[in-house]
Amino acid sequence: MAAFGTGGSRPLQGRSGSPGFRFTLFAVLAVVTMYLDQRQHYLEHLRYGLQAAAYPIQLAVSSPPAAWRWLKESFQTREALQAENARLRTQQRDLEVRTMRYEALARENGELRGLRDALPPVADRWLVGEVVTVQLNSLRQRLLLNRGAANGVFRGQAVLDESGLVGQTTHVGPWSAEVILITDPEHAVPVRIERTGLRTIAVGAGDTNALALPYLPANADVKEGDVLMTSGLGGVFPEGYPVARVTEVHRDAVQPLAQVRAAPLAHIDTDKEVMLVWFKTDHPAAPASAATSADGELGELKHGDAHMQPQPVARAAASPNAAAPGKRP
């Protein structure tokens, strides 16, 4: 393509004014869009629609790896399948043995808590979602699932896998949902150290196998191997789900805070399927004040539960931001 014009800075005779004018127009438009999206949340519907439009592309892009996986699975050898079958069989037996006492324990727990009837499990129902695409880098740790509002998925829903917490949904489209992982640098989850009951916050470190606990004082009772559970504060995750295991505790004499890192228990980097979970809101172990604690970002938390009871605890003022994607100061 050769250049025919010679007047270097002569404005181009475009369809609608000079480039400067058009740039100003679009810049203003972009700023207004950002303002509306960030401050007012007016654009939820637009985003919903755009997400629907984007989904086919995301699906198409992820299809070659998916096809490869399918191919690999269908050409697996008989021995490999038998080995897997045996492994699953033993695993199921173990789980059955372990859950045998569960009913009795749940009833006993209910009695100890002074409740007459045995408590139902806190998880109401769950839905398996397949991971469509993965965005893993130090800036963003996100997943795209093939479940969306059509399946009843809502924004700020907890996502688990079989061994621990994975993350929560951030943007929900009609057939897809974006999940922010607990390892995303913008994500923070309120946790409790299982051994001591000490509460703190685990922030994503931007790496699929690391969380940071930046708010523990140097004299806090924490050591390697401690398991972190969700503390139930913050309104997204219910109490008592395993999150991570402490891998590294570094105490520096001159630093007021200990440097603690933990590895998530969920297999975040290898998961092909995760579970979207609906929790009973009137359960004692349910997320604390799910209806009131959410800030603007998660303001429209909707549980599919018909008998949802807003908890009387007014935590909104105290911790407006807990468990919302966004770093604590």
Place this chain on the structure above:
Amino acid sequence: MLLSALVALILTVLPLPSWLNVLRPAFLVLTVLYWSVNSPRTGGIAFGFFAGLVLDVFQGPVLGEHALALALVTYIAVREHQRIRSKPAFQQALIVGAALAVYEFVLFAIDGWTGHPVTSPLRWVHVVTGALIWPPAAAMLAYGAGRRV
């Protein structure tokens, strides 16, 4: 033009292992730049804006962020298209690198203002890889454009 943008978009959202992901150039930005420089009437600021909006849907924390950054970069490209076009490939790559740095800086600033700060230096890596890949990418786009016409 739209076809090349679609291909670039697919390259942008294609899942890659994380070390490659850091190196991944902003293909869509490069494509938009190419069209803004070589065919500013059909490409240009509107094209950049909408391409940015698409990027926002895929990976933006706020709608309009990439749109603003791309509109700015295309504005520069369209304004200076004749000067950029007449430069040899090496200098073009340098200019593209500068444009990508401007683009990334706008994203960086908006990220900070909207409360999603990402201060990792790794986010700047694609500026370099983008500049490096510009000569072959531009040649490829020129070839494609020539064949179609």
